[in-house]
Amino acid sequence: MSNRAFLDQIDSKISKGNPSEYSKVVFILHDQLNLEVWPDWVKVEKPLLIFVESKEKGESLPYHKKKLIYLLSSMRHFALECHEEGYPVFYHSTKQHYDGALKDILDSNHELSLTFMTPSEWDTRERLRSLKDIFEQRVTEIPNTFFLANADEYKDKIGPGYRMEYFYRDMRKMTGYLMNANNPEGGEWNYDEENRKKLPKNIKPPEWAGTEADDITKEVIDLIEAGFSSHFGELNDFDYAVTRRQALYRLNDFIDRGLDQFGPYEDAMATDEFVLFHSNLSMYLNNGLLLPKEVCDKAQEAYDTGKARLNSVEGFIRQIIGWREFIRIYYEAMMPDVREANHFGFEKNLPEMYWSGETEMRCMKECLKPVIKDGYSHHIPRLMVLSNFSNLTETDPRKLNEWFWLAYTDAYEWVVLPNVLGMSTFADGGVLASKPYAAGGNYINKMSNYCKSCSFKISKKTGEEACPFNYLYWNFIDEQRETFMENGRANFMVNMFDKKSDDEKEAIKSSSRKFIEALERRK
Ligand SMILES: Cc1cc2nc3c(=O)[nH]c(=O)nc-3n(C[C@H](O)[C@H](O)[C@H](O)COP(=O)(O)OP(=O)(O)OC[C@H]3O[C@@H](n4cnc5c(N)ncnc54)[C@H](O)[C@@H]3O)c2cc1C
Ligand code: SF4
The missing domain is CATH 1.10.579.10 (DNA Cyclobutane Dipyrimidine Photolyase, subunit A, domain 3)
Structure with missing residues (x-):
């Protein structure tokens, strides 16, 4: 099936908003798929939402085929959901990169003003900011609200000696997870000592259920097979969640069947057991299908109701409010020079x-x-x-x-x-x-x-x-x-x-x- 055929199907399901009929549009990136964290005015005014499927972006690296399928399918599903919630949607598929596509739209619609949320990735951020230079007041950037910590508050601290653990304690106090007033639940901030067990033979990790691909996903699979066959990785048996509802199901399943044992076997590896008691939720957190707060709220609730032990819940929450947030602040503080970092001076290519x-x-x-x-x-x-x-x-x-x-x-x-x-x-x-x-x-x-x-x-x-x-x-x-x-x-x-x-x-x-x-x- 061709890309055109797929877009025709999308067009028949959603009223393709025509930018010329609107004065205000909001650009939603492939990793910002959750309106809950967008500003209230977006939810009240319901402006035209623009989604761009960019071939140039998809080809910028030979990305894993399943990664491309996941990103495109979840964006297509999200666009449809927005339409069902009453938003006009303009779904644009183009060879160009995001900035080129948006520039053309702004060039041909002089009354249109565009809002975008700061992209978490540097290059996309630079590309979208270049539109501000061209179109000035017609383009507005709003802060990225997909993370829990304010990067500007911590950015200056990043440097040798400022470790994740200090930041994590601040985050525990700020969020109140596993806290008794100002003290950590159980008396310790970190229970990693209890979390380094090998997987014993008699403990079998859960069999994690996949999600069956629907027609939209199947079309994306055909599209990737036809256009990106030389890319990395295998394409068969795609079974990721591609909607928020499906991702929430996975979150609940992890909380019910994985979280309690997450801690003890966090560092374990075993033949043909790839996920073990891990959550496998990072892909959903990273494009917005799940939000870090709701994931941690669920983990806290599992602790409060006795469903999961302290060392597991603490370890899991630390990965999200600690490591994940710290990593993002590091990126904000260290870019772009860090891209060339090579302390040991190694120059050999990757092993085949x-x-x-x-x-x-x-x-x-x-x-x-x-x-x-x-x-x-x-x-x-x-x-x-x-x-x-x-x-x-x-x-x-x-x-x-x-x-x-x-x-x-x-x-x-x-x-x-x-x-x-x-x-x-x-x-x-x-x-x-x-x-x-x-x-x-x-x-x-x-x-x-x-x-x-x-x-x-x-x-x-x-x-x-x-x-x-x-x-x-x-x-x-x-x-x-x-x-x-x-x-x-x-x-x-x-x-x-x-x-x-x-x-x-x-x-x-x-x-x-x-x-x-x-x-x-x-x-
Ligand atoms: C070399 C290397 C590369 C990595 N690349 C990525 C990446 O591209 N994307 C990514 O999301 N994570 C990356 N991580 C961090 C971590 O390995 C993954 O987040 C985690 O393995 C995802 O699996 P999970 O969802 O089952 O995690 P779980 O073990 O269930 O942990 C829960 C959540 O905590 C978060 N988390 C845990 N550790 C980190 C961390 N170090 N940085 C950021 N978030 C963290 C993730 O959102 C994860 O879903 C990398 C780690 C290493 C060492
Ligand atoms: S190379 Fe073989 S022996 Fe060495 S650590 Fe790996 S599995 Fe073990």
Whole structure:
């Protein structure tokens, strides 16, 4: 089915607002799909809403096919819902980028004034702001209200030494989640000590139900198959929620069946178990189908009613009011220079396996599988396996960042960049994280069941049969010793390396050189 046929179907369902009949339009971006947080005047006046499907934006990176399907289908569903609520809607599909499309509309409708909400991504923000330069008072920017914290209040604090934990305590006090007056529920701010368990054999994570694709989604699938077939990832079995109602169902399901065990197994990884007790809600939070407040309200309610334990609810709420908000403020404070951050000076291309999923390393294979299939994995595969391996093999962190951005359904620059260049690769030199997240095979073996079925031997430290993480880890510590020595929490690792025998050091270095040189890289 062609794109035109789909748009004809949309047109027949909604009265396509004609911009020339209106004096005021509001532009709604693909990640601002929730009118609850738009200003009251929008809800009262019901101005013309403009949605733009931009081919140029969709092609700006070879985004995962399912990510494109999700974004287009949820925007199309949302436009229809707005129409059903009485808004006139202009749904525009174009080859141009957002600014080009909106410029043409403003050029040909001289009486029209346009309002947009500050985009969370830098480039789109710059593009829309360029319209203000051209059309001046006819274009109004309003603040982004999809987040809980006011970025301007905290932006200046971002820098080495200002850690998420301080910000998180402020947010707990501000929101009142898990608080007794000014004190944290249970006496502690953070229960991570209780949240580092491996998944025992007798605990089976829930089977999470998918959402059946309706006609609108099926048409988008055809569209992506026809126009974006060379993009990353698989397209079959698309089963994401694409409406707010469906996303709310997933939220409730997670609260009922996942949240209580979220804490203990938050860091666990297991073969063919990709979501475990995680929520898999980030994609819905990041385009507005769900709002951070309602998600945390539900978690608080689950604690209040005894449905979920404290360490799980605290851990979950911290991810949202702590990490998610902190990451966004970091982005506001650090852009655009941080895009070039590369503390270790690595310049190698991404290993080919990040695209093909083909490798003898069981952990890498298992962690890449759900990314290639669904554009998802939980935090620990992203941090402790995929990013860790990239750093240990001296890969350019900017290439890794681009891969995460295109490969994950929940990735937008404001959230992926701080996580990759700040948290997981230490590319910013320690602004976001207090020390590099580097780990050897023992960590992966402790938190997963991967090593049992791997071609490499976790018990071997060097040589061809040995687990590559084992020697690559020590090689990294040695090569980057200056960074580790400067860091009070990590300098003991350098001392441990230095205490190894000369033979062992030599074996670590030569195994690592061989492995890094032989690694097939993306051209
Ligand atoms: C290298 C790397 C890249 C990442 N890229 C992204 C990304 O592109 N988009 C994204 O939303 N998250 C990203 N994260 C953060 C985190 O891994 C995901 O938010 C989380 O895994 C999503 O799965 P979930 O919904 O099951 O999360 P859960 O474990 O259920 O957590 C609940 C929610 O907390 C929020 N959250 C948790 N940690 C973070 C964090 N560090 N930053 C921002 N939000 C957080 C998410 O909204 C998530 O849905 C990245 C982390 C790393 C280490
Ligand atoms: S042995 Fe090493 S490479 Fe294999 S799964 Fe374990 S950590 Fe990964």
